[in-house]
Amino acid sequence: MARTLEHIAELTGVSRSTVSRVVNDDPHVSSATRARVQEAIEIEGYRPNLSARGLASGRTNVIAAVIPGGFDTMLSDPYFPNLLQGIATAADAADYFVMLSLAEAGFRHSIDEIARQGVVAGFLFSAGQIDDPLLQPLASAKTPMVSIGRTDDPRVSYVDVDNKGSGRQATNHLLRLGYQRVATIAGPSFAPAACDRLEGYTAAIEAFGQQADDNLIYEGDFSEASGQAGMRMLLEHQPDAVFVASDRMAAGALNEIIAAGLRVPEDVAVVGFDDIERAAHMEPPLTTIRQRPQQMGKTALTLLLELIADPDSPPQRIILPTELVVRASCGSLQDQKERQ
Amino acid sequence: MARTLEHIAELTGVSRSTVSRVVNDDPHVSSATRARVQEAIEIEGYRPNLSARGLASGRTNVIAAVIPGGFDTMLSDPYFPNLLQGIATAADAADYFVMLSLAEAGFRHSIDEIARQGVVAGFLFSAGQIDDPLLQPLASAKTPMVSIGRTDDPRVSYVDVDNKGSGRQATNHLLRLGYQRVATIAGPSFAPAACDRLEGYTAAIEAFGQQADDNLIYEGDFSEASGQAGMRMLLEHQPDAVFVASDRMAAGALNEIIAAGLRVPEDVAVVGFDDIERAAHMEPPLTTIRQRPQQMGKTALTLLLELIADPDSPPQRIILPTELVVRASCGSLQDQKERQ
DNA sequence: TTGTACGCGTTATCAG
DNA sequence: CTGATAACGCGTACAA
Numbered sequence: 001m002a003r004t005l006e007h008i009a010e011l012t013g014v015s016r017s018t019v020s021r022v023v024n025d026d027p028h029v030s031s032a033t034r035a036r037v038q039e040a041i042e043i044e045g046y047r048p049n050l051s052a053r054g055l056a057s058g059r060t061n062v063i064a065a066v067i068p069g070g071f072d073t074m075l076s077d078p079y080f081p082n083l084l085q086g087i088a089t090a091a092d093a094a095d096y097f098v099m100l101s102l103a104e105a106g107f108r109h110s111i112d113e114i115a116r117q118g119v120v121a122g123f124l125f126s127a128g129q130i131d132d133p134l135l136q137p138l139a140s141a142k143t144p145m146v147s148i149g150r151t152d153d154p155r156v157s158y159v160d161v162d163n164k165g166s167g168r169q170a171t172n173h174l175l176r177l178g179y180q181r182v183a184t185i186a187g188p189s190f191a192p193a194a195c196d197r198l199e200g201y202t203a204a205i206e207a208f209g210q211q212a213d214d215n216l217i218y219e220g221d222f223s224e225a226s227g228q229a230g231m232r233m234l235l236e237h238q239p240d241a242v243f244v245a246s247d248r249m250a251a252g253a254l255n256e257i258i259a260a261g262l263r264v265p266e267d268v269a270v271v272g273f274d275d276i277e278r279a280a281h282m283e284p285p286l287t288t289i290r291q292r293p294q295q296m297g298k299t300a301l302t303l304l305l306e307l308i309a310d311p312d313s314p315p316q317r318i319i320l321p322t323e324l325v326v327r328a329s330c331g332s333l334q335d336q337k338e339r340q
Numbered sequence: 341m342a343r344t345l346e347h348i349a350e351l352t353g354v355s356r357s358t359v360s361r362v363v364n365d366d367p368h369v370s371s372a373t374r375a376r377v378q379e380a381i382e383i384e385g386y387r388p389n390l391s392a393r394g395l396a397s398g399r400t401n402v403i404a405a406v407i408p409g410g411f412d413t414m415l416s417d418p419y420f421p422n423l424l425q426g427i428a429t430a431a432d433a434a435d436y437f438v439m440l441s442l443a444e445a446g447f448r449h450s451i452d453e454i455a456r457q458g459v460v461a462g463f464l465f466s467a468g469q470i471d472d473p474l475l476q477p478l479a480s481a482k483t484p485m486v487s488i489g490r491t492d493d494p495r496v497s498y499v500d501v502d503n504k505g506s507g508r509q510a511t512n513h514l515l516r517l518g519y520q521r522v523a524t525i526a527g528p529s530f531a532p533a534a535c536d537r538l539e540g541y542t543a544a545i546e547a548f549g550q551q552a553d554d555n556l557i558y559e560g561d562f563s564e565a566s567g568q569a570g571m572r573m574l575l576e577h578q579p580d581a582v583f584v585a586s587d588r589m590a591a592g593a594l595n596e597i598i599a600a601g602l603r604v605p606e607d608v609a610v611v612g613f614d615d616i617e618r619a620a621h622m623e624p625p626l627t628t629i630r631q632r633p634q635q636m637g638k639t640a641l642t643l644l645l646e647l648i649a650d651p652d653s654p655p656q657r658i659i660l661p662t663e664l665v666v667r668a669s670c671g672s673l674q675d676q677k678e679r680q
Numbered sequence: 681t682t683g684t685a686c687g688c689g690t691t692a693t694c695a696g
Numbered sequence: 697c698t699g700a701t702a703a704c705g706c707g708t709a710c711a712a
Contacts, residue, residue: 003456004705004706005705005706006705006706014683015682015683015684016683016684016705016706016707017682017683017684017707017708018681018682018683020707020708021681023706024707028681028682029682030682033681033682046456047453047456047457048457048705048706049395049457049458049704049705049706050391050457050458051390051392051393051394051395051400051458051459051704051705051706052391052395052688052704052705052706052707053391053705054391054688055389055391055392055395055687055688055704055705055707056687056705056707056708057688057706057707058688058707062439062459065440069425069428076418076421076616078416080421081416081421082416085442088409088440088441088442089409089442089444092444092449095449097439097441097449097454097459098439098440099437099438099439100424100428100438100439101428102425102428104429107429107432109437113387116343116385116387117387117388117389117390118389118390118391118689119390119391119402119437223617224617225617225621228621251618251621255623258623259623276416277563277565278564278591281564281568281591281592283595283598283599344690345689345690346689355699355700356689356690356699356700357692357698357700357701358698358699360690360691360692361697361698363690368697368698369697369698370697373697373698388689388690389688389690391688391689391690392688392689392690392691393691394690394704395689395690395691395703395704395706396689396690396691396692396703396704397691397692397704398704
């Protein structure tokens with residue numbers, strides 16, 4: 001019943017403080033008493049009360065993961081579950097708990113309100129939009145925080161993948177295969193990742209001596225439906241290849257191409273982004289840029305823990321690698337030769 | 341800086357107690373002082389410290405959502421994000437926080453350990469397997485808890501959909517359309533939902549005067565790949581229709597059918613389960629059983645809150661409705677007539 | 681190495 | 697209606 005330090009103390013004939021020391025791995029305890037105390041803790045199933053600990057120490061082992069919950073489309077993207085999985089696993093290993101906060105419009109508990117309640121030691125912020133306004137008050141209050149996805153605020157640390165470089169790589173791959181009219185279906189322009197991928201696309205096109213053509217650029221919202229709609233628009237301008245900023249949109253695009261009676265990659269080649277589970281099973285299997293949201297989550301958490309340990313350490317930026325996974329949807333050099 | 345009751349008290353010239361009363365909407369405060377105090381709270385941005393509150397009151401406004409995190413396949417199913425969305429939204433509205441706990445093998449913090457730390461007022465348990473062992477210690481400790489998905493333990497409340505009835509409905513729909521050899525791709529047999537859907541399938545087959553045929557039953561694991569593999573096996577026994585226990589598996593099954601040079605629904609009709617976003621965009625659009633994980637999450641949370649408010653109230657079971665959404669993949673009566 | 685004593689910010693029980 | 701005051705369970709100087 002009474003699972004308190006006091007209780008264990010009485011049971012073993014030592015003081016609360018000693019039990020507390022054992023619990024907190026304080027070296028200043030004789031191994032004899034430590035053993036005795038630990039045994040009592042074990043058989044009583046004692047666990048320190050987190051509220052009391054938090055109150056006394058001013059610290060907590062809870063972090064908040066802020067996920068954009070507004071777009072139904074976003075939540076149904078496997079990206080976020082994987083991110084969460086990475087975060088939760090790493091947090092558990094570090095003895096931390098994860099509080100989930102959907103940063104949805106109209107949510108009662110604003111983020112900085114949560115920060116002020118003292119439940120949370122820091123924030124993992126999966127920014128939904130560029131320089132998200134939610135981020136500012138936290139940054140100002142010097143709350144330990146790590147953004148997942150880049151942000152311009154110089155005060156905040158982030159971990160991201162090289163979206164621009166990856167977009168360029170994907171586009172380059174198509175250009176090198178000989179495609180002449182490479183289009184793109186971008187993500188929503190408020191999302192930093194989407195912008196960066198689009199920039200990479202444009203950079204590749206221009207580096208190839210072409211001019212970016214607005215008719216070959218469509219802005220989707222990462223949903224499958226928008227990929228389909230985008231492809232429908234783009235097909236009017238006869239692209240022979242398309243770089244799609246997410247695999248879900250790519251799935252929609254594939255559907256639309258097939259529905260239009262065209263073949264992939266013979267008539268239109270496709271490269272996606274994410275390498276979600278489906279990608280390998282699409283018809284044809286999707287060439288795509290692989291990123292590892294789970295690892296991003298883990299890395300972000302690690303970074304956050306460092307920041308919590310030393311709040312004055314300078315902001316860090318970590319860029320995680322991506323990988324071009326070549327499958328059938330982009331065709332091959334050989335196909336191209338045969339085409340010509 | 342000093343965001344405490346004391347601080348606000350000094351500022352307004354009242355005692356801590358009065359401020360506390362205002363914060364907690366205690367009616368025994370004159371409206372004059374209440375207004376003054378509230379104003380101070382507002383401009384100071386005061387929020388009660390949750391640790392202190394938890395310690396003093398013995399209550400918390402945090403609940404834990406336990407999600408099976410072990411199967412990568414499960415996490416990438418849109419079911420869980422939607423469930424979480426529902427939970428988080430409802431929790432926020434009720435002034436509760438959600439702690440995410442992936443019940444993964446080898447996780448450091450076991451569930452009942454968390455229960456003993458006093459951080460959490462109750463558990464939302466998305467049982468991964470039937471009579472999950474994680475559930476027992478909680479039930480014994482009379483920790484407020486609601487299972488999402490049925491469980492046999494008579495002590496625990498749950499919310500679920502009528503999986504058996506839905507499975508029967510889906511199968512019946514195919515049988516009534518005239519299909520003779522209706523197969524099924526089931527979910528993993530440790531998952532209650534999977535069992536129930538399979539039972540529904542069997543019941544429908546037998547009620548139709550047929551005998552369930554093991555050659556027409558494949559056990560998948562809810563993943564797209566397993567749907568594809570399952571369909572490959574089933575095709576050897578020439579089914580003319582198949583009820584697939586999840587849309588993701590159905591996607592794999594569709595791929596396999598097409599790859600085998602067969603047509604849907606002419607050669608093999610397909611009905612799925614879930615009505616995920618993709619379902620409507622599949623080729624052909626997928627007939628499926630729609631369930632609403634978001635609503636399940638919301639309902640479960642509401643139930644849990646009732647349980648927390650009155651821990652001795654008897655366990656409740658809530659069954660949420662599903663809906664058969666007819667699209668092209670199952671064919672129609674008319675198609676069937678033409679076939680004959 | 682161990683114990684004492686105080687404080688963390690709230691709630692709750694009393695008086696007033 | 698309001699204000700003292702004692703818990704709540706723990707961390708942490710400080711003293712022994």
